[in-house]
Amino acid sequence: MANVNCNPNSASDTLTLDGIRDSLIRQEDSIVFSLIERARFPLNGKMYLHNHASIPGFSGSLVEFIVRETEAVQAKAGRYENPEENPFFPENLPRPLAHPHKYPKVLHPSGASINMNKAIWDFYFKKFLPLLVADGDDGNYAATAASDLACLQALSRRIHCGKYVAEVKFRDAPNEYEGPIRSQERDTLMKLLTFEAVEEQVKKRVEKKAMVFGQEVTLNNTSGGGKYKIDPSLASRLYDNWVMPLTKEVEVEYLLRRLE
Numbered sequence: 001m002a003n004v005n006c007n008p009n010s011a012s013d014t015l016t017l018d019g020i021r022d023s024l025i026r027q028e029d030s031i032v033f034s035l036i037e038r039a040r041f042p043l044n045g046k047m048y049l050h051n052h053a054s055i056p057g058f059s060g061s062l063v064e065f066i067v068r069e070t071e072a073v074q075a076k077a078g079r080y081e082n083p084e085e086n087p088f089f090p091e092n093l094p095r096p097l098a099h100p101h102k103y104p105k106v107l108h109p110s111g112a113s114i115n116m117n118k119a120i121w122d123f124y125f126k127k128f129l130p131l132l133v134a135d136g137d138d139g140n141y142a143a144t145a146a147s148d149l150a151c152l153q154a155l156s157r158r159i160h161c162g163k164y165v166a167e168v169k170f171r172d173a174p175n176e177y178e179g180p181i182r183s184q185e186r187d188t189l190m191k192l193l194t195f196e197a198v199e200e201q202v203k204k205r206v207e208k209k210a211m212v213f214g215q216e217v218t219l220n221n222t223s224g225g226g227k228y229k230i231d232p233s234l235a236s237r238l239y240d241n242w243v244m245p246l247t248k249e250v251e252v253e254y255l256l257r258r259l260e
């Protein structure tokens with residue numbers, strides 16, 4: 001079974017760039033499926049309006065309400081004890097009530113302070129979502145918000161795996177990275193960690209996954225006539241414009257702190 005985790009399952013599992021890339025490839029499936037699920041609903045724009053839902057004792061949009069409440073429940077169950085998981089609303093999260101699982105510590109401790117979720121929230125709602133879904137309002141707000149959260153969590157998990165990618169790149173070539181880390185040269189670090197050929201493959205594969213997962217499956221061999229549940233080129237654009245640039249930003253931020 002392909003590994004969905006960037007964090008190794010046990011302290012003895014070695015961290016390798018190939019292993020982490022395999023996990024990123026597996027996570028593409030989760031991301032593409034979550035987009036297909038969200039695209040079942042129209043925009044349902046009222047969900048995103050501040051205070052439109054008039055929830056007693058709560059100030060914010062309905063989607064914010066659902067994300068905050070869901071994160072609180074998941075925090076109690078220990079979700080954010082996993083160093084791969086980052087909450088969208090980290091303030092005042094309840095402590096875990098469930099018996100904690102011991103995750104192997106492979107990251108530098110200062111990596112925990114990196115949380116890119118504000119940028120993820122902003123691009124997802126302001127730029128990406130209007131391209132993904134049809135205009136309109138079908139009133140299915142709670143189900144729609146739950147599917148937004150599934151997209152956000154899958155994207156956040158993938159983008160924050162940049163911490164593991166950066167850690168393994170540093171361990172594989174400390175001599176190359178130490179100089180630019182000491183002089184805090186962002187641009188040099190960005191160049192060192194970029195592999196354009198890999199990025200091209202990622203974009204092509206994600207587009208293909210959107211075609212394969214988003215086609216109509218029938219029992220006779222007639223295809224859906226080239227109709228897909230989401231536009232395959234949009235999946236590739238999502239990675240090109242936001243997912244990979246933010247993953248690289250996580251990698252740079254991590255490396256800048258790596259020798260603290």
Ligand SMILES: O=C(O)C(=O)C[C@]1(C(=O)O)C=C[C@@H](O)C=C1
Binds near residue numbers: 021194243247
């Ligand atoms: O695979 C890597 O080396 C990564 O750093 C991940 C990733 C990506 O986000 O997919 C980001 C930067 C590289 O240029 C290639 C791919």
